[in-house]
Amino acid sequence: MRITRPDARIERSKSVLTSGLVTVTALALVCVSGVSAGAASPHDATESFAHAISDGTTRADSTAPQQNAEVDVPTSGDKEIVAAGVGGVVTIDTPAEGRGEVADDELTHVYGGQLDDSRIAVQPTADGVRAAIAIDSADAPERYPFELGGDAKRLVLDEQDGSVWVFGNGKEPLGHFESPWAYDADGRTVPTHYEVDGTTLTQVVEHKAGDFTYGITAHPKWNKKWIxxxxxxxxxxxxxxxxxxxxxxxxxxxxxxxxxxxxxxxxxxxxxxxxxxxxxxx
Structure with missing residues (x-):
C-alpha cells in the first residue's frame, strides 16, 4: 500500500492560517471586552461623574437634575448654556470643550475641561441649571471661571452665604447662584467660594491645601424660580x-x-x- 504524505508547503500554509485566525479572534475578543486598555471607558467615567454630582447634591440639599424647557444645554462644551432668568435671558460660558457625552439619566452632559485634569458636566434642574466641575488630580487648578452674558450685566456677591445675585440693567435680579459646595471622593467637604469680577463668576476650590481624595466634585448652580x-x-x-x-x-x-x-x-x-x-x- 502506498502512503502519500501532504506537501510540506500546504502544512505550513495551514499552520500560518490557523495562527492568524487565532490572533484575529483574540484581538477581536480583547477589543470587545476592553481588557487591553485596563482603564475605564469614557462612558464609565461619565457615569462616575454623574453619580458624584448626585451624591454632592444630596449632601448639599440641592436640586436633582430634571427636564427644563427654559434651559438650553449645548451639545458641545465650546458653546454657551442658555437659561431663562426673571425678565431676561442669561448665557453661561463654561470652562469646557469638546462634544459632550450623555449619561444614562439622559440629562447630564459631560465635556472635557479647558483646564488641566478637569471636566465639566451640565444638568438642567427644575428651577435652573447646574454646571458641575470634576477635579481629577492635584495637578488641576483651583480656579474655574464662568463668563455670563445675555442680559446679565452685574454680579453681586452675598457676603453672608457666599451666593451670587445676577442683575441686568435694573434693580431686579435675573437670578441667583446658590452657595457653592465641593466634596472629595470620600464625601469630605473641600473649601470653596465664589469670586466675581464684572460678569465673570469664578468658583475657587482649595483642593491643594488639604489631603483630599480625587475626584473632587464642585458646582455653580443657577436658579431663578424662587425670586x-x-x-x-x-x-x-x-x-x-x-x-x-x-x-x-x-x-x-x-x-x-x-x-x-x-x-x-x-x-x-x-x-x-x-x-x-x-x-x-x-
Missing part, C-alpha cells in the same frame, strides 16, 4: 413693595432679617410671618 415667590411672600406678609435689591439689603442675613421683622411686626407677628416664609421657600 418671584420671595417678593410675593414679603409683600403679603410685610406689606412691602420694594425691589428685590432693596429687600436683600434689609434681610441679607438671618440676624438682619429677624431684627427687621420684629421692628415691623412685633415678636408674635415676626415668628408667624417668618415661619410662613421658611415653609414656602424650603
Amino acid at each position: 418671584k415667590k420671595f417678593k410675593k411672600l414679603f409683600k403679603a406678609c410685610l406689606g412691602l413693595t420694594l425691589s428685590t435689591e432693596a429687600l436683600l439689603q434689609l434681610v441679607s442675613s438671618p440676624n438682619k432679617a429677624a431684627k427687621f421683622m420684629v421692628r415691623r411686626l412685633g415678636w408674635f407677628g415676626a415668628v408667624y410671618c417668618g415661619g410662613g416664609i421658611l415653609k414656602e421657600l424650603l
Whole structure:
C-alpha cells in the first residue's frame, strides 16, 4: 500500500492560517471586552461623574437634575448654556470643550475641561441649571471661571452665604447662584467660594491645601424660580413693595432679617410671618 504524505508547503500554509485566525479572534475578543486598555471607558467615567454630582447634591440639599424647557444645554462644551432668568435671558460660558457625552439619566452632559485634569458636566434642574466641575488630580487648578452674558450685566456677591445675585440693567435680579459646595471622593467637604469680577463668576476650590481624595466634585448652580415667590411672600406678609435689591439689603442675613421683622411686626407677628416664609421657600 502506498502512503502519500501532504506537501510540506500546504502544512505550513495551514499552520500560518490557523495562527492568524487565532490572533484575529483574540484581538477581536480583547477589543470587545476592553481588557487591553485596563482603564475605564469614557462612558464609565461619565457615569462616575454623574453619580458624584448626585451624591454632592444630596449632601448639599440641592436640586436633582430634571427636564427644563427654559434651559438650553449645548451639545458641545465650546458653546454657551442658555437659561431663562426673571425678565431676561442669561448665557453661561463654561470652562469646557469638546462634544459632550450623555449619561444614562439622559440629562447630564459631560465635556472635557479647558483646564488641566478637569471636566465639566451640565444638568438642567427644575428651577435652573447646574454646571458641575470634576477635579481629577492635584495637578488641576483651583480656579474655574464662568463668563455670563445675555442680559446679565452685574454680579453681586452675598457676603453672608457666599451666593451670587445676577442683575441686568435694573434693580431686579435675573437670578441667583446658590452657595457653592465641593466634596472629595470620600464625601469630605473641600473649601470653596465664589469670586466675581464684572460678569465673570469664578468658583475657587482649595483642593491643594488639604489631603483630599480625587475626584473632587464642585458646582455653580443657577436658579431663578424662587425670586418671584420671595417678593410675593414679603409683600403679603410685610406689606412691602420694594425691589428685590432693596429687600436683600434689609434681610441679607438671618440676624438682619429677624431684627427687621420684629421692628415691623412685633415678636408674635415676626415668628408667624417668618415661619410662613421658611415653609414656602424650603
